[in-house]
Every structure is written in structure tokens, then in C-alpha cells.
Amino acid sequence: MRYLVTGGCGFIGSHLCTRLLDAGHEVVVIDDLSTGRFENIEAIHQHAGFRLIVGSVLEHDLMDGLVRDCEAVFHLASAVGVKLIMEQPVQTISTIFQGTDVVLKLAARYRKRVLLTSTSEVYGKSENVPFHEDGDRLEGPTSKHRWAYACAKALDEFLALAHWKQSRLPVIVVRLFNTVGPRQSAQYGMVIPNFVRRALANEPISVYGDGQQSRCFCHVADVVEALVALIECPAAHGKVVNVGSTEEITIRGLAERIRTLTKSESEIRTVPYASVFGEGFEDMQRRIPSLDRIGELIGWKPRKSLDDILADCIADVRASAT
Numbered sequence: 001m002r003y004l005v006t007g008g009c010g011f012i013g014s015h016l017c018t019r020l021l022d023a024g025h026e027v028v029v030i031d032d033l034s035t036g037r038f039e040n041i042e043a044i045h046q047h048a049g050f051r052l053i054v055g056s057v058l059e060h061d062l063m064d065g066l067v068r069d070c071e072a073v074f075h076l077a078s079a080v081g082v083k084l085i086m087e088q089p090v091q092t093i094s095t096i097f098q099g100t101d102v103v104l105k106l107a108a109r110y111r112k113r114v115l116l117t118s119t120s121e122v123y124g125k126s127e128n129v130p131f132h133e134d135g136d137r138l139e140g141p142t143s144k145h146r147w148a149y150a151c152a153k154a155l156d157e158f159l160a161l162a163h164w165k166q167s168r169l170p171v172i173v174v175r176l177f178n179t180v181g182p183r184q185s186a187q188y189g190m191v192i193p194n195f196v197r198r199a200l201a202n203e204p205i206s207v208y209g210d211g212q213q214s215r216c217f218c219h220v221a222d223v224v225e226a227l228v229a230l231i232e233c234p235a236a237h238g239k240v241v242n243v244g245s246t247e248e249i250t251i252r253g254l255a256e257r258i259r260t261l262t263k264s265e266s267e268i269r270t271v272p273y274a275s276v277f278g279e280g281f282e283d284m285q286r287r288i289p290s291l292d293r294i295g296e297l298i299g300w301k302p303r304k305s306l307d308d309i310l311a312d313c314i315a316d317v318r319a320s321a322t
């Protein structure tokens, strides 16, 4: 198969590309290297089955040929991370929606399968955990910019499902929960690479808010297995599917565990959200996926535990520091 992977130089995209090449597929990546990095695909860019096109999914004519010449599309290209969304709200909203619009229109023109990665952010601050794909979403007001990301991604989902409804375009929407693993940059605020980097440097670890908010972290290798299986699963067409772990930990608990595992002397500091993101920031307290649907579709559940994940991330940060 020849797959087009938009955003293939990103953290998840690059792991996906390696997995697809290992399975003998051809991979064409389009990435504008805005948040993606060439280093992420350095190990595979000479592979005979791999091609990188540096460009944007917003370039319609370029995308036309790429979608036409592939068999299926993984659409991962997107603004990423709460920090970026807070800092660049205009680009975030327009590129998320316009990029997906281009991909879906061309996929509809050439009748190509599309797997679109969405986010657990779309559940908003709903407290109805575990989150079921068809459950209600609860977003904050438009004056609080964090919710722009959830809203833009939800609109992408609506558009994808509309293509399925209107013309039976085979689309699969994946809601990714917190995903971590080697090569994840600390630059966009993600908590585990940040905490690990600070712990290894014996610098203070900043826990935002009271640290009682919790998350479930899934290893990128498990996430990629799910993506590859879902794009091959006809029963997933026209569906939204959660992908993530159900092993929950508070952010303060996470800081303590990382400090212990790294034998660090870092102080754990509590930092108000407002001093990081500005006034009026809202966080979600808990975020746990229901894995019922993905279990029924492809029998998937994560294999790696949080301790496996942390061991991998610590080794990765140590290796990149040498």
C-alpha cells in the first residue's frame, strides 16, 4: 500500500511512518516542519519506500497530486499542544479546519480512505468519565482560548462525518488521549518530557494548579498499532474511536514518580495556571477513555504501562542530552 501521512515529521507521525515502512508499505509524508522536525524522520528518510515533501496541507494543488497517487491518508497535520494554542490562537483555528477541509475534499474527489486524528480535548471539561465517543461534550466559553482547539477539532470531526454521511467517504476519526514516548518535544509544553528533563537536570518541576488533575498516558508504540489497525478496519468507517490508556495518575503523583525514578533532587513547585497561560485558563480534571468501542472493532488495548513509558522517556532524554 502507499500511504500519505500528513504531519509525518511530528512525534506521532514519525513513529507511524517507521511502523508502516517496517510492514513493507510505501510512505509519502507532507509536513511544513512547523512543529514537526526533520530529526524525527532522519533515520528513515533514505529508505527506498519513503518520500518527504516539505509543504503545507493548505497547498491545494500540491495536495491534489499526493492524495490522487496514494491509497489511503493518515491526516495528522495539525497545530499541537495547549501551549501553542494559547500563544498562536489565530493560526491554530484556521489551519486546523482549513487543512482538514482540503484533505477531505480531495479524498472525496479521488475516493480515498482517510484516518483523521482528533483529540480527547473535544470532551472538554465533561466530568462524565470514562469518556464514551457518543457522550456529550462540555466546552467552556469562546472567551477562553483553550477551548478553541477543542472546537476546531470538533468541527473537523463534524466535517469528516458529514463526508461519510453524504457520500459514504470512508473516514475514521480517532480521538487521541495523552500520548507519550521517545522523541516527544518538551517545547510544546507536554508534561512528561518536561518533568523528565527537569528531574534529570535537578531543576524545579512545575506542577500547574494544585496537581490533583489527572491524566492517562499511552505509549506512542501502542497508539501507532491502533492507527494502523483502524485504517484497515471497514467496520470503523464513519466512526469516532478513542485511543488511549486507562491507567490514571495525578500530575503531582506523576512529578513524584518521575523524581523517584530519576533519583532526582528536584523541588516540586506548584505554579498557578494564570502565571503560565494568563488569566482565565481552564484545565480538565480527569480524562479517561472508554476503550469499549476500539475493543469491539479491533480488540486493541495498550500493552505498555506507565512505568514502561517513563523508563523509555527517561532513557530518551538521557540519550539526547549526551
Ligand code: UDP
Binding pocket: 082, 178, 189, 190, 191, 192, 194, 195, 206, 207, 208, 209, 213, 215, 251, 283
Ligand atoms: N502540566 C504541568 N506542568 C507542566 C506541563 C503540564 O503541571 O510543565 C499539567 C497540565 O496543566 C495538565 C497536565 O499536566 O493538567 C497535562 O498537560 P499536557 O500539556 O501534557 O497535556 P494536556 O492533557 O493538557 O493536553
